[in-house]
Amino acid sequence: MDIHLLLLVIVFSASSISAQVFISIDCGASDSYTDGNSIPWSGDKDFFQDGVTQVVQSSNSMSHVMDTLRVFTARKKNCYSINAEKGGQILVRASFYYGNYDKKSSPPSFDLQFDGNHWTTVVTSSTELVFYEAVYIVKGDTTSVCVAQTKPDQFPFISALEFRSLGIHMYNQVDSNYAMFTKNRVSYGSNASVRFPDDAYDRIWGPGVAGNGLIDVSSDAIFIETTKAPDEPPEPVMKNAITTSSSSAYISLGSNSPVVSIYILMYFSEVIQLDSTQKRSFTFYENNQSLSDPIIPPYVDVFELYYKDNSTNSSSSNTFSLRPTTDSTLPPLINAIEVYLVSDALTDGTDxxxxxxxxxxxxxxxxxxxxxxxxxxxxxxxxxxxxxxxxxxxxxxxxxxxxxxxxxxxxxxxxxxxxxxxxxxxxxxxxxxxxxxxxxxxxxxxxxxxxxxxxxxxxxxxxxxxxxxxxxxxxxxxxxxxxxxxxxxxxxxxxxxxxxxxxxxxxxxxxxxxxxxxxxGTIPSVFVIWAIAGYSYVLNSRRKRAAVVATGANGMHNRPNGTPPQGTKFNVNIEEQVNVEINVDPDDQQEQQNQYNATNI
CATH class of the missing domain: 3.80.10.10 (Ribonuclease Inhibitor)
Structure with a gap:
């Protein structure tokens, strides 16, 4: 098993880069508007002329964006394509809300694809919004997202499609020939989602409320510097965290399936200014093996750690945890986490x-x-x-x-x-x-x-x-x-x-x-020569006879009856999401220390 771990002690400065691509498509809609998050949306009539626009049942209305959708009843696949920078990194989010638009109470399933690669099998819900995210490097001058029918009479549809450029320096521990599929992105201690404009890249950070012996804590720092971190978590995400009530307890981060490559990013920032008698120190564990040096979260700054496991052949799942060091006076904490599943190698596409x-x-x-x-x-x-x-x-x-x-x-x-x-x-x-x-x-x-x-x-x-x-x-x-x-x-x-x-x-x-x-092509040339000679002789004889007749008629002009025969005219005629559950094992309560679950990785 190939394990990669890096502790990023940030010493360089980087400013947040405004996105080069920031496109939000309200599928099935015809109008343009700006939502409550200051995100501009446009209908998809400029992207698609095919498909059928539909509206969810009024009793199932969720939001302006999710009230319309576009359904595709023809072709093997139907795609949205946009211009993008070759070599640029992009986040794509595809959302699906069935809303019983066809009054059949039968939400379909179908395939989702991007740039010639299989993304996931979409399983829609009668009552819930389903969305999927992918992060990848664009290999051409355009990028496309497609839905493809896989079952008879189950027509693919899409409610919304979002494209966001990311900084090329972000998530660079994953090879550019692989995509990342979002499994989880959590802002611990928050009671609401965080996205644009708080996150310039419009990543959606779901709230992670404390439970199972964990407690929510908030930072007393007025400002937290987040742009120095390579993956630039938004400041509101770093304002809150979860921890335990006991300095000897540890935080369980869950487990991953052995059949998928996983990429985890963790973000830490101290919530209080410690005095000389206080120390918060902990390490990152996989199973019972420590994989990091002691982590000491900085105050008003961010410490970022990542884990990448390329092995997909392990016979058992791995569990992850944050455990206090022996000299720590305070329990572990964590502010935020991102969990991605790493794809198979991406295709280069059609020649x-x-x-x-x-x-x-x-x-x-x-x-x-x-x-x-x-x-x-x-x-x-x-x-x-x-x-x-x-x-x-x-x-x-x-x-x-x-x-x-x-x-x-x-x-x-x-x-x-x-x-x-x-x-x-x-x-x-x-x-x-x-x-x-x-x-x-x-x-x-x-x-x-x-x-x-x-x-x-x-x-x-x-x-x-x-x-x-x-x-x-x-x-x-x-x-x-x-x-x-x-x-x-x-x-x-x-x-x-x-x-x-x-x-x-x-x-x-x-x-x-x-x-x-x-x-x-089969008429001999000798016949042509004889025909010309014969025609000339006849014409000359007629002219002579016409002259004699005219003279004998005392100046009266006579013409031969009829017209010369016309030549016959001849013309030519030639004859086509790795949706792996990564859950916390409820039975994985170890006896050696107090354990508290933070999230389902």
């Missing part, structure tokens, strides 16, 4: 080349802009119109975009060089077929049938014997090297029926007045 290409597609084809979040991850919650391989950073191997109502020219997505299949038939795509399609090295199938493409077919496609190319139903297309002519919509005897492509059901046959390109 950046494919993300770039998909972004180009969405920019050029607005109907695709409804999809957001990581395209391929987590499996099996990829976007409905793509297929991905199983690489650690998945590659997109197919685009399934038939009958999507797409229109306009095809944008450049040439960076998607792992594509094997592209199916875009039965849309209204127009303009020339892009040359880059012929440069995709792994492309095996390309179906562009039944669109409005025009111009020449790139030779990189027409000459590719390894490519199955389908381009029927594009009447304005020409073969490479031949000039294109405007489609004549007037039916003539030269029209030929064209069989619709297999990817589209039209209900009737389409007709085109263009002949297959193969016809023009």
């Amino acid at each position: 950046s080349n494919d993300v770039t290409g998909l972004s180009s597609l969405q920019t050029g084809l607005v109907d695709l802009q409804q999809w957001s979040g990581d395209p391929c991850l987590p499996s099996p919650f990829s976007w409905e119109w793509i297929s991905c391989n199983t690489d650690a950073s998945p590659r997109v191997t197919a685009l399934h975009l038939s009958s999507f109502g797409l229109s306009g020219p095809l944008p450049d997505f040439s960076s998607m060089d792992a594509l094997e299949t592209i199916d875009m038939h039965n849309n209204s795509l127009s303009g020339p077929i892009p040359d880059f399609l012929g440069t995709l090295p792994n492309l095996k199938q390309l179906n562009l049938a039944d669109n409005k493409f025009s111009g020449d077919i790139p030779t990189s496609l027409s000459n590719n014997n390894n490519l199955k190319l389908v381009i029927t139903g594009n009447p304005d297309l020409c073969t490479a090297g031949k000039s294109c002519e405007t489609t004549d919509t007037t039916p003539t005897s030269s029209e030929f029926p064209v069989t619709p492509s297999s990817g589209r059901s039209t209900g009737k046959k389409k007709k085109s007045n263009k002949l297959p390109a193969i016809l023009g």
Whole structure:
């Protein structure tokens, strides 16, 4: 088991950094407002056009923020995405309040995800608010939070979503390739929650009222310096604490499950100015082993200690406690604690080349802009119109975009060089077929049938014997090297029926007045030469005869009856929370000393 412990005697100075991202989304709402905590909220209409807005039953109203929600009845996953600083640290809080909005008294469960990673399985309640927090380093220029349906007829929803930037120096004992999921955050001795504006980062510190032999105490300091601590606990949190009534008693902090990596931060500040006869000294224990030097809380300052256990293979749970040293005249105390569960290693997401290409597609084809979040991850919650391989950073191997109502020219997505299949038939795509399609090295199938493409077919496609190319139903297309002519919509005897492509059901046959390109390519040139010579001879003979007739008619002008025969016109037609209980063991009352429980870690 790999244990890390650090006592942070703070000697440096740091000022609180105002958050770069401070976004509060009231899901399902359309208005903007500021709540009683001076937090500005906005509705989610600028983030989401899909889903259904709902309102909780009036009898279940909890707060303005929780009265509305957005429900998603389509797609494998639905995501909110915001711009964020790459490499920045962010806290995300997702809240869910069912409130019997559908009058079915059946709160659903579903998955919660962020940036292509599984976060937790949300289990909602008929009467209670449920929220989850994650802290992580953003790997791209955006970050996304998604809800995903996992059970039939249990539609995911979300009530509120909050994004808060954290200082990059905070929580830096956890590797940046891992996320932290909040298990508990407690302000001991407080009788109300503490959050923004008292906490500049808007962490929510729940009240921890004394019980089980513990007593609440308050600091007599006028001011407590908290910004020197790396993780910057807010001053109101450090104004209160819990302790025991006996200097020989110890405080039990609870126990953790052996199957999860845990990260604990503890904050200490002396509540009174001690005289020379008083000493408060204690140590941090895991089971019966001391893991720290004596802790002596400073007055008007903060002492921070952290514990991180990376082991997930232990056969039994661990218990944590604060125990007085033999020379201490005062019992242990603790002001606040944060407990996080550490995730598995985070994914790097879908390959950046494919993300770039998909972004180009969405920019050029607005109907695709409804999809957001990581395209391929987590499996099996990829976007409905793509297929991905199983690489650690998945590659997109197919685009399934038939009958999507797409229109306009095809944008450049040439960076998607792992594509094997592209199916875009039965849309209204127009303009020339892009040359880059012929440069995709792994492309095996390309179906562009039944669109409005025009111009020449790139030779990189027409000459590719390894490519199955389908381009029927594009009447304005020409073969490479031949000039294109405007489609004549007037039916003539030269029209030929064209069989619709297999990817589209039209209900009737389409007709085109263009002949297959193969016809023009098989007429021998000698016939053309003889035809020209013959035509010239006939024309010359007629001109001579017309001249004789005119002379013999004493100046009267006569024309031959009828008009010269017209040449037949030929055109071309080419055919997808680790919710581990970490509880205090009620039977873990040790006999060797008096023990008092502080919290459920």
